[in-house]
Amino acid sequence: MDQPTAAFSAPGKVLLAGGYLVLDRNYTGLVCGLDARIHVHVHKLQTSPGLTLSEIIVKSPQFRDAEWRYGYRETEEGGGIEVTQLKGHSTSAQSRNKFVETALAYALTYASAVDHTKIGPASFTILADTDYYSHPGSSGSEIPTTTDRFLGFNVPLHEAHKTGLGSSAALVTAFTTAVVAHYAPHAVVDMSSAQEKSRLHNLAQAAHCAAQGKIGSGFDVAAAVYGSCVYRRFSPSILEGLGDVGVKGFSTRLKSIVEDTDPTKKWDMKIDKKFAAVVPRDLRLMMCDVDCGSETVGMVRNVLSWRKAKPEEALLLWETLQKGNEDLATELQSLASKPANSSEDYENIREVMLTIRSLIREMSSKSGVPIEPEVQTGLINACCQLPGVVGGVVPGAGGFDAVALLLEDKEYAIDALRQFLENYRVKANEGGGVSIGKVRLLGVKQEDQGVRKETPTNYQDWLR
Numbered sequence: 001m002d003q004p005t006a007a008f009s010a011p012g013k014v015l016l017a018g019g020y021l022v023l024d025r026n027y028t029g030l031v032c033g034l035d036a037r038i039h040v041h042v043h044k045l046q047t048s049p050g051l052t053l054s055e056i057i058v059k060s061p062q063f064r065d066a067e068w069r070y071g072y073r074e075t076e077e078g079g080g081i082e083v084t085q086l087k088g089h090s091t092s093a094q095s096r097n098k099f100v101e102t103a104l105a106y107a108l109t110y111a112s113a114v115d116h117t118k119i120g121p122a123s124f125t126i127l128a129d130t131d132y133y134s135h136p137g138s139s140g141s142e143i144p145t146t147t148d149r150f151l152g153f154n155v156p157l158h159e160a161h162k163t164g165l166g167s168s169a170a171l172v173t174a175f176t177t178a179v180v181a182h183y184a185p186h187a188v189v190d191m192s193s194a195q196e197k198s199r200l201h202n203l204a205q206a207a208h209c210a211a212q213g214k215i216g217s218g219f220d221v222a223a224a225v226y227g228s229c230v231y232r233r234f235s236p237s238i239l240e241g242l243g244d245v246g247v248k249g250f251s252t253r254l255k256s257i258v259e260d261t262d263p264t265k266k267w268d269m270k271i272d273k274k275f276a277a278v279v280p281r282d283l284r285l286m287m288c289d290v291d292c293g294s295e296t297v298g299m300v301r302n303v304l305s306w307r308k309a310k311p312e313e314a315l316l317l318w319e320t321l322q323k324g325n326e327d328l329a330t331e332l333q334s335l336a337s338k339p340a341n342s343s344e345d346y347e348n349i350r351e352v353m354l355t356i357r358s359l360i361r362e363m364s365s366k367s368g369v370p371i372e373p374e375v376q377t378g379l380i381n382a383c384c385q386l387p388g389v390v391g392g393v394v395p396g397a398g399g400f401d402a403v404a405l406l407l408e409d410k411e412y413a414i415d416a417l418r419q420f421l422e423n424y425r426v427k428a429n430e431g432g433g434v435s436i437g438k439v440r441l442l443g444v445k446q447e448d449q450g451v452r453k454e455t456p457t458n459y460q461d462w463l464r
């Protein structure tokens with residue numbers, strides 16, 4: 001049974017502490033959910049009398065030529081629902097969207113395994129909040145002001161520069177939720193039920209790993225589903241051996257992974273919401289985008305190969321960093337539980353963030369991976385001199401993605417930062433060979449809410 005219209009959204013993330021460590025189940029990551037979300041609207045496609053259409057259309061109307069049309073069919077021997085991108089439409093969108101395609105096949109397979117009705121034609125529309133992408137049209141450090149929540153980026157998706165907020169995890173989470181809710185509505189009834197959430201998590205995690213072609217730590221999907229948390233990863237063996245769509249028995253294996261019914265493959269990740277606030281309400285998380293971007297995969301490979309080559313040195317560093325990361329979580333939580341704060345209260349956080357950064361720089365220099373590159377060190381240090389700024393870090397894998405700052409949530413502090421960034425530039429001869437132009441202050445801030453249901457009528461303007 002399919003539903004006429006529905007909409008869901010999932011948040012982006014910032015891994016404030018625990019980059020690289022969180023890949024190993026012995027360590028954790030402190031992940032903060034953001035108010036930048038990816039939304040997916042779905043409606044049933046009406047077919048004209050006499051015309052049988054069996055297409056699923058996926059559009060991302062903020063981008064040029066971003067429309068993908070899929071045919072679908074049930075494969076033999078329980079291999080699940082295979083989707084095939086259809087050719088020959090007027091938009092030149094023949095480029096594939098691996099995340100959409102994989103998430104669609106996985107979610108259709110699960111939906112048809114739990115609800116045996118026929119898959120019908122439908123149209124999905126993806127809308128992303130502005131800050132997922134650096135957009136050259138916006139001026140410098142300004143937070144874009146627009147009455148429309150969603151901006152048209154006027155470029156093809158592959159030309160949009162990502163800011164590192166985890167677009168693919170938020171997309172896969174909102175998208176798989178929308179597909180399941182559309183085709184198997186009894187599986188997504190009450191978004192606050194723990195069982196539903198964990199099933200949506202397991203499905204999104206499986207689809208995201210398959211689309212990425214690797215099993216990462218999964219903290220980004222966890223944040224998209226659950227919001228802010230201290231995250232301990234799942235054992236990769238849970239998803240190993242799942243196979244892919246079309247392989248005999250895939251549908252049954254996927255269903256048992258999603259519903260966690262295989263005793264040999266029990267989900268063992270830990271989502272600790274005790275630190276759910278992550279950023280106390282008197283502080284604000286802000287992100288500065290240097291618009292360079294980083295290739296996370298190569299960085300991870302090099303850090304891990306150094307760790308393998310120098311296990312003793314790495315163990316010491318990992319243990320010390322984990323301690324620093326736990327201290328940060330504890331400090332933030334203790335601050336969050338106090339009624340009001342004076343600036344002195346931030347001293348411990350300031351110190352622990354400095355300690356973490358110096359350990360990260362040690363990881364950088366020892367592994368030869370620019371996790372906190374010189375230009376980012378300069379930028380964070382300079383920001384930390386400003387009134388009201390408590391500290392900053394290169395989040396996640398680091399590199400040239402947007403840096404995260406914690407500052408007092410007061411106008412004077414935000415204004416000072418904005419003004420400072422207005423004129424901030426680094427030339428290549430000052431920045432270790434890397435020059436950065438304007439640094440843009442993103443409009444994002446912390447928000448502790450994972451995947452949620454939205455009102456479908458909110459998207460009318462974009463549903464052309």
Ligand SMILES: Nc1ncnc2c1ncn2[C@@H]1O[C@H](COP(=O)(O)OP(=O)(O)O)[C@@H](O)[C@H]1O
Nearest residue numbers: 060097098099126128162164166167168169171
């Ligand atoms: N607005 C969008 N519409 C459609 N697909 C999107 C959108 N945003 C991201 N994606 C998908 O996610 C991919 C980017 O994922 P990835 O490289 O993992 O970046 P990130 O670090 O932001 O998650 C894109 O290539 C595309 O497949």
Ligand SMILES: C[C@@](O)(CCOP(=O)(O)OP(=O)(O)O)CC(=O)O
Nearest residue numbers: 019020166216217218296396397398
């Ligand atoms: C290195 C990591 O531990 C953290 C990477 O965090 P980012 O936030 O940099 O991630 P991307 O969105 O993929 O660029 C890898 C992992 O945990 O999977």
